[in-house]
Amino acid sequence: MTTESVRTSLFIGGSWRAPTSDSTLAVVSPVTEQTIGRVPAATTADVDAAVHAARLAFRGSGWRDLTPGERATHLHRFADELEARSEDRATTVTSENGMPIALARFAEGAAPVQLLRYYADLIEITPVEERRVSRPLPGTTVVRKEPIGVVAAIAPWNFPAVLSMFKIAPALAAGCTVVLKPSPETSLDSYVLAEAAEAAGLPAGVLNIVNGGADIGRHLVAHPGVDKVAFTGSTAAGREIGRICGELIRPVTLELGGKSAALVLDDADPEQTVAGLATASLLNTGQTCYMSTRILVPAGSYDSYLDAITGMCADLTIGDPMDENTAIGPLASARHRDRVLAMIERGRAEGATITTGGGTPAGIDRGFFVAPTVFGDVANTAAIAREEVFGPVLTVLRYRDLDEAIALANDSAYGLGGTVWTADTERGIDVARRIETGSFGVNYFNLDWGSPFGGVKASGIGRELGPEGLAAYQHLKSIFLAA
Structure with a gap:
């Protein structure tokens, strides 16, 4: 008999909330073909609550207004808590998707921790503003980097932990807040992520997690409270997301298929x-x-x-x-x-x-x-x-x-x-x-x-990792000063 891991709450606004529906998603072992876990299936109302919490954390609670050093301190604490759970997360992913454990210990256990620390260090040495000599008229322009806002991050089932962190780490470092939708097949490991965020004292609403399938993904991507979408998955799904974001004039990063x-x-x-x-x-x-x-x-x-x-x-x-x-x-x-x-x-x-x-x-x-x-x-x-x-x-x-x-x-x-x-x-x-x-x-x-990763042609739009991955979560603002 396989013991099921049953989760009954969603991580929204820094706390564990009861979902607005009794529907659940089953996580099935690819080895035994038995159900090994259940998580609540979020509704559109749950997504609305998560986006509202992320929006409040971004604007009202002031995550975007913290200094880079203050955000870096939060990210290092988050990394420490995640590191303490790295074995748990690796074995959880292996049980969910069948990844060989020797690979999972690095890719799903250690790598997300490394990424958080990399972006915590990077944001501290990345200037928020620079001054340029204006052309053609004399004067000065201040070029400023500002966080985009609320990010909808949609992760796949093949490397759920590290590919989530490809998005979460640079977004949080930049001053954005995140609503993460894991893949239905690999929803259990995201609870380890949420527990680490809670233990680290990450401010309420900075990271929110909602479970669901394609319908919940579509609602999140098109949500009026979302400012950017970051997606890893199939080219077919990426095309649909790209169409929605194109219609909304919404920034999007798509890391898609390959051959x-x-x-x-x-x-x-x-x-x-x-x-x-x-x-x-x-x-x-x-x-x-x-x-x-x-x-x-x-x-x-x-x-x-x-x-x-x-x-x-x-x-x-x-x-x-x-x-x-x-x-x-x-x-x-x-x-x-x-x-x-x-x-x-x-x-x-x-x-x-x-x-x-x-x-x-x-x-x-x-x-x-x-x-x-x-x-x-x-x-x-x-x-x-x-x-x-x-x-x-x-x-x-x-x-x-x-x-x-x-x-x-x-x-x-x-x-x-x-x-x-x-x-x-x-x-x-x-x-x-x-x-x-x-x-x-x-x-x-x-x-x-430290180097950009992403595709051309049907393999995607935009880049993750490196300084380019951080820049993907920032707007540029030019402030013109008279001479």
């Missing part, structure tokens, strides 16, 4: 490259937006690379995500597993060759598992090579020369990540410059808190 390419050059070390692709292409069981899932290899060494990639995927440990040795856990939900299996069948129907995987793993009779799958003999026009699968599914494609490889990499609706594998770092940087994408790795891929 990134790994360019394996003719001088790459095969063993190191294939080992690196295990992470660059399959992190979090492939449920990572920037994964290099289209692997482009020279035609002359195609067969050897296909064999090596097939062997790497076949050898990955599949199983209980709470096991430190597990590399491939379950997918996050039954619906998503079924979607990934349908994409595999579509690739098979298109004539591509499956060299390993192709369905559920042998010996596992429950849970939302999909075996790591490799497709060879794939055309770049095939759906399996063009559409985001968001699971442990790789395609291996041939190229004749470097120009063709770059053309194939750029022949995509997406532009979020990508990698190049080479013995010559400068050659790799030259390749990176030619790829139409928002981020790229040479013999490696990881995010840097």
Whole structure:
């Protein structure tokens, strides 16, 4: 019998409030397929209350008027409380979405703490104002950075803790207040976040959390009390949010899907490259937006690379995500597993060759598992090579020369990540410059808190992380002074 974690309140205005409805959302274990938790389903009235609380904290209680140092002090206290709960948060996320625990301890436990501290430090050294010499007439202009206001932050289920903090940390540092809507599949870990905020003494209404599905998300995005929207999720949902924000002339940051390419050059070390692709292409069981899932290899060494990639995927440990040795856990939900299996069948129907995987793993009779799958003999026009699968599914494609490889990499609706594998770092940087994408790795891929991350084309609008991520939550005001 699985013990359920039952939550009965919403975190709004710095306190735990009873929801205005008896409806609940079930959180289901992707390993056991049993319900492991329930949270209240917010209504539109609950969203209205959360936005009102955030608005009051922004304007009435004066969060925006605190000095950067005062806000930084709050954020450091918040980070300390979250750090004390990092193991709890990591294991909660793993139980919700099946993320391997070794990854969750960093991505969902440690990383949100690091982000809070990074932005707390950054806001203290970022000038609020600068003075510029006016042109063409003599005088001076004061250029001032001011917080945008109330932020609607909508987080996905694949990395719920850290991707929430991509939005919360810079928004709070800038002086904004936040209403967070977690994904229904991963609502439990946000309660750990709220408990840390409460214990840290974060002022009432600065952070509010409402649970719900797409209907609640739409109400929050279009709410007249919201000043900016920050969303991570699918391109389809991002397009809908973009349309709403466009109509409202509302600032929006959209971090969306990807179908990134790994360019394996003719001088790459095969063993190191294939080992690196295990992470660059399959992190979090492939449920990572920037994964290099289209692997482009020279035609002359195609067969050897296909064999090596097939062997790497076949050898990955599949199983209980709470096991430190597990590399491939379950997918996050039954619906998503079924979607990934349908994409595999579509690739098979298109004539591509499956060299390993192709369905559920042998010996596992429950849970939302999909075996790591490799497709060879794939055309770049095939759906399996063009559409985001968001699971442990790789395609291996041939190229004749470097120009063709770059053309194939750029022949995509997406532009979020990508990698190049080479013995010559400068050659790799030259390749990176030619790829139409928002981020790229040479013999490696990881995010840097101090550098911007985001996509081009159908992969999104705007940037998160780095000073650019802070600037996304600030308006610029010019104050003209006579000479």
